[in-house]
Amino acid sequence: MGLVRKDRIRAKLKSGDTTVRILLSHPMHTGRGQNDAGDLIPAQFIQDFRCWRNKEEVLTIECGTATAANPYFSFQLLGGERGDKIAIRWVDNLGAKGTAETTVK
Amino acid sequence: MNTTNQHRRTLLKGAISASTMALVATSGLLLPQRLLAHWSTSAFNAETVEDALLALLGQAEEASTTGLNFKVGSPPSYAVNGASVPIEIQSDLKNIERIAVLVDKNPLPLALSIAPSSAVKLPFKSMIKIAEDSEVIAIIRADGQLYKTSRFVEVDIGGCA
Numbered sequence: 001m002g003l004v005r006k007d008r009i010r011a012k013l014k015s016g017d018t019t020v021r022i023l024l025s026h027p028m029h030t031g032r033g034q035n036d037a038g039d040l041i042p043a044q045f046i047q048d049f050r051c052w053r054n055k056e057e058v059l060t061i062e063c064g065t066a067t068a069a070n071p072y073f074s075f076q077l078l079g080g081e082r083g084d085k086i087a088i089r090w091v092d093n094l095g096a097k098g099t100a101e102t103t104v105k
Numbered sequence: 106m107n108t109t110n111q112h113r114r115t116l117l118k119g120a121i122s123a124s125t126m127a128l129v130a131t132s133g134l135l136l137p138q139r140l141l142a143h144w145s146t147s148a149f150n151a152e153t154v155e156d157a158l159l160a161l162l163g164q165a166e167e168a169s170t171t172g173l174n175f176k177v178g179s180p181p182s183y184a185v186n187g188a189s190v191p192i193e194i195q196s197d198l199k200n201i202e203r204i205a206v207l208v209d210k211n212p213l214p215l216a217l218s219i220a221p222s223s224a225v226k227l228p229f230k231s232m233i234k235i236a237e238d239s240e241v242i243a244i245i246r247a248d249g250q251l252y253k254t255s256r257f258v259e260v261d262i263g264g265c266a
Contacts (some may be wrong), residue, residue, distance in 0.1 A: 007165055015221065017226055030212075030234075032212070034169065047144040047149075048144055051226065055221065056222075056224070058221070058222045058224045058225055059219070059220070059221050059222060059225055060219075060220040061219045061220070062144055062145060062149070062215060062217070062218040062219075062220075063216075064213055064215045064216050064217070064218075064232075065149075065213055066211050066213065066214070066215070066216035066217075066233050066234045066235075067216055067231070067232070067233060067234070068188060068189035068190070068209055068218055068231075068232035068233055068234050069189065069234075071231065072149040072230070072231055072232045073229070074228075074229070074231070075221070075226070075227070075228070075230070075232070076225070076226040076227070076228075077224050077225060077226065078223075078224050078225075078226050078242060079224075087255035093206070098118050100118045
């Protein structure tokens, strides 16, 4: 059992195209931040993010440490219809993973 | 005599294994390499914009500054908190192979490297961290051509912690 992850994903049909909005739950430590005791927090950040529509891979994002904490991504997919499955998966530099799935509304 | 020899032996042994372990650790053999297979390590660890672009795209000179609409901050070109600065990339270019976002003054400039398929339609929106007042650069590679645009962003509170 890892941390409780709350990755949010919304997909909506808007004038023929699918708008996808994603909010991942991740601290994105750069390795330069300090905790309250003044110790460096080791780097932990999402490196690889993928998005699928109905099992077809539509987007890959590689993130660096300069991606904000709790990364937010928003983009559109051409076409699509209600009920399409949008799935995402991310992996961070320490090997932690997360997935989320939604259907287009 | 015998005991001193024994002692020397264990000491030597310990020293050797410690040094080899240190070597293994620094060479990165203990990292989960398979997981990182798709991550452009050299590009993301580059400390200048040119190095990052060379490592990521294999070329650093840009061809054109048009065809690419880029917004950073809200209101544009200003950010109260550098830890999460909104960005938006819009373009009418076709066959986009890669979109990269870099922050010039960040310790590690490359923030995002996006590889959209033909099904993806821009605008693409996200949030990045900006350490201090800096040029923020967006680069698109489409049909083998590079398109680049940049915005200067003022930051009140640096956000690279």
